[in-house]
Amino acid sequence: MRKLLISAAVASAAVIAMPASAQGYYDGQGYGQRGNYGYPGDRGLMQRFHQQISQLEQRIERSAQRRAISPREYRALREHAANLRQRLNRFARNGLSRGEVQDISDRIDNLRDRIRDERRDGRRDGRRGGW
Known part of the structure; x- marks a missing residue:
């Protein structure tokens, strides 16, 4: 009887532990992707980046x-x-690393600055440089 109870306890413990081990580990930044913002944490970040790019396109x-x-x-x-939107989508396929998040953020800021500068330069004919 004792052997039967021990065998049943071991079997039930193995069955209970199996679903948890099959899920993989979650390191707070993505499933199995150390240092990445990968699934599922980057959804809000991706939405924010896409929203910012859409707003800049509207300003243009x-x-x-x-x-x-x-x-x-x-x-x-x-x-x-x-190009910025394509780059974001390409980066996001495997989850965004910290460096990629910084790169996209910097490029969004750069585009925002370019829009502002183009509006302020006073030229409507597209020419650059001096007279």
Whole structure:
């Protein structure tokens, strides 16, 4: 009888532990991805980045409609925003590392600065440089 109870206890402990071990480990930054923001923690971060890029695209559109930027500047800024969105999507496939998060954040800031500078430069013909 005692052997039967010990065998049953060992078997039940193995069955209970199996689902937990099958899930993999979670290190607070992603499942099995040390140093990454991977699944599931990067969902909010990705939404925030996509929202920021969408807002910048809207600013570019409004600036073009108001003729605050030239058609040439408009095309360059739109291309920059599209490249940024592609880069974000490429990085996000395997989860975002800290370096990738910083890179995307810096590039969003850079695009925001470029939009501001293009609106302030006073040129509507797309030319750069001196007279």
